[in-house]
Amino acid sequence: METVNIKELNERIQRESAFVDILTLEMGKVIVGQKQLIENLLIGLLANGHILLEGVPGLAKTLAIRTLASVVDAKFSRIQFTPDLLPADLIGTLIYSQRTEEFQVKKGPVFANFILADEINRSPAKVQSALLEAMQERQVTIGEHTFPLPEPFLVLATQNPIEQEGTYPLPEAQVDRFMLKVLVDYPAKEEEKMIIRMNNTGEFPTASQVIKPADIRKARDVVREVYMDEKIERYVVDLVFATRKPDQYNLKDLIPLISYGASPRASISLAIAAKAYAFIRRRGYVIPEDVRAVAYEVLRHRIGLTYEAEAENIVSENIITSIINAVEVP
Amino acid sequence: MYGLGLRKIIVLVWVFLQLPNIISGQQMQTVPEHDKDQLRESALDKDSILIGDQVWWTMILPQNTGEIAGIETMDFAEVPHLITEGVEALSPILLDSVYRKKHLESLKARILLTSFDSGSYRLPDMPLYLRKPDGTVDTLWYEGPRLYVNTIQVDTTSFQAFGLKPQMRYPVTWEEVLMVVALLAALAGMIWLVIRIVKRRKKNLPVFGLSRPKDPPHVAALKALETIRKQELWKKQNVKQYYTVLTDTVRIYLRDRWGIQAMEQTSAEMMGSLHKKAASDPLLNEGILGILNEMLRTGDLAKFAKYTPSDTENETSLNQAVEFVTQTAQPEEEQED
Numbered sequence: 246m247e248t249v250n251i252k253e254l255n256e257r258i259q260r261e262s263a264f265v266d267i268l269t270l271e272m273g274k275v276i277v278g279q280k281q282l283i284e285n286l287l288i289g290l291l292a293n294g295h296i297l298l299e300g301v302p303g304l305a306k307t308l309a310i311r312t313l314a315s316v317v318d319a320k321f322s323r324i325q326f327t328p329d330l331l332p333a334d335l336i337g338t339l340i341y342s343q344r345t346e347e348f349q350v351k352k353g354p355v356f357a358n359f360i361l362a363d364e365i366n367r368s369p370a371k372v373q374s375a376l377l378e379a380m381q382e383r384q385v386t387i388g389e390h391t392f393p394l395p396e397p398f399l400v401l402a403t404q405n406p407i408e409q410e411g412t413y414p415l416p417e418a419q420v421d422r423f424m425l426k427v428l429v430d431y432p433a434k435e436e437e438k439m440i441i442r443m444n445n446t447g448e449f450p451t452a453s454q455v456i457k458p459a460d461i462r463k464a465r466d467v468v469r470e471v472y473m474d475e476k477i478e479r480y481v482v483d484l485v486f487a488t489r490k491p492d493q494y495n496l497k498d499l500i501p502l503i504s505y506g507a508s509p510r511a512s513i514s515l516a517i518a519a520k521a522y523a524f525i526r527r528r529g530y531v532i533p534e535d536v537r538a539v540a541y542e543v544l545r546h547r548i549g550l551t552y553e554a555e556a557e558n559i560v561s562e563n564i565i566t567s568i569i570n571a572v573e574v575p
Numbered sequence: 576m577y578g579l580g581l582r583k584i585i586v587l588v589w590v591f592l593q594l595p596n597i598i599s600g601q602q603m604q605t606v607p608e609h610d611k612d613q614l615r616e617s618a619l620d621k622d623s624i625l626i627g628d629q630v631w632w633t634m635i636l637p638q639n640t641g642e643i644a645g646i647e648t649m650d651f652a653e654v655p656h657l658i659t660e661g662v663e664a665l666s667p668i669l670l671d672s673v674y675r676k677k678h679l680e681s682l683k684a685r686i687l688l689t690s691f692d693s694g695s696y697r698l699p700d701m702p703l704y705l706r707k708p709d710g711t712v713d714t715l716w717y718e719g720p721r722l723y724v725n726t727i728q729v730d731t732t733s734f735q736a737f738g739l740k741p742q743m744r745y746p747v748t749w750e751e752v753l754m755v756v757a758l759l760a761a762l763a764g765m766i767w768l769v770i771r772i773v774k775r776r777k778k779n780l781p782v783f784g785l786s787r788p789k790d791p792p793h794v795a796a797l798k799a800l801e802t803i804r805k806q807e808l809w810k811k812q813n814v815k816q817y818y819t820v821l822t823d824t825v826r827i828y829l830r831d832r833w834g835i836q837a838m839e840q841t842s843a844e845m846m847g848s849l850h851k852k853a854a855s856d857p858l859l860n861e862g863i864l865g866i867l868n869e870m871l872r873t874g875d876l877a878k879f880a881k882y883t884p885s886d887t888e889n890e891t892s893l894n895q896a897v898e899f900v901t902q903t904a905q906p907e908e909e910q911e912d
Contacts, residue, residue, distance in 0.1 A: 476879065530880035534843050
């Protein structure tokens, strides 16, 4: 029998999550709007999961992650993926030193805490694989030496949805390795007015460093301890199973629209992301709202749509909405 | 050498001349000389027909003629398809015979004939073999009648060709009409049954028989809450189960009372839906919504956060649910509408 002292855990979470508000506040100084993006960055950071960002250019994706790196006092790298990029450009290579007459390791930009892999679908599969392997293994092998990547290690990859020519779309198996897929939308009118004002004055606010990487590692441990009841676990499994066998949840209409459902990795990601969300909300336990809050980000890139769905302009968000509206909440 | 060749030619010519008979099967026997004065009469239904018409050839052996006394079996010779040149048999010999105590008493034999060539034909004589108990066989002969086959005279001076006639339509029989009516009735019955099953299933009613009037949402909810109170699950160390049943009862009430999809909503979403309904429903005031919110929050804590409420809190939650249902019950006149 699992014994969890929720009261004590709640108090601990109240203490450990105190930085969340400060961090959000600092980021809010630089990033106008994009609250959902910031929240998802935090979820990825706390749940130790990588994020795939999709949005048109100019929506502060790079600025957001650069700001996050600055408030965490972490190293940030931006890698622009191009068709001629090589795996060595990413992970590093061995360079011959004439002075020492030895090969020396030259580490690539992947050795950073926060990495923005810009337009990841512009590079061929071998480069994508090199990054995705680093994401999965959290270590890189150059020559005969294996180097662990720094902690925290968070990759944010962007895909440009409006340019499809000359791209190498990520295979489904690779996309599955991203914990969240976040759609970045345009700011609201008022927010855009503020952005103009900030740029016109020329006085760009800067975010202060409020947390250290060690604090993130500590917070991650607490996130794992957030209590998830068996009822919530069943709810998570139901949501994921409904993507695979919709007919078992009175969703026969979805059968011809789904070519493949979410993987078990989706269940793991949904559970840990819900815990991270509960942590951000300063709660020591997960409630169904937490699961729902992260369901779209966790599931949208893991559901395969059929040609029939595409012909009817149905996107994975429609499928997730139907599932959420059909699966009984505990 | 030459003589042998001529003999061969003669044999071949004889075989060639006999070929139609060989091909057509058997050949009709001829009446022996000593029986020619004892020929019996046979009759055609009509002695003249049009080309292609059909006619029955009948042979009768009447009772008490003496010839058939003590006869065990009788048989006609097998009839070839081509009875004679120009006349064809369309049926085998159809016998209508009466036996009594294993002895033949009377006999009527018929063959259906037709012809496709005009002219006068003498039908062949027909033998009838009568077998007696001692094994001897007597042969009776029926004389073949004459059949006239007429053709249609065509006036070639005014002859005009016509197209083919359409297929002859037979009148519809009562059996056919009844069959169609029965099929349509069965089909209509099945459609009615399917529609009834679908409709009744949707309304959650039995397919046949009268349905019990459903309790109004608040009555059903209050009954369920009363059952929960009697069960006192929280006293049996089953707090989680208690709050699951309690919140599910409230959810069902929300669904039936306002059509809110509460079973698939979280507590916050349920409150959001109720706040939307509050704009048009004066019964949903802030006070009562606050009571429900408190009950749901306690329920969430008990269900998802291992929170163990005190006995007082448990009873309060139940009372809050009862109060919410009682205060928001649908008035009688609205129910009738």
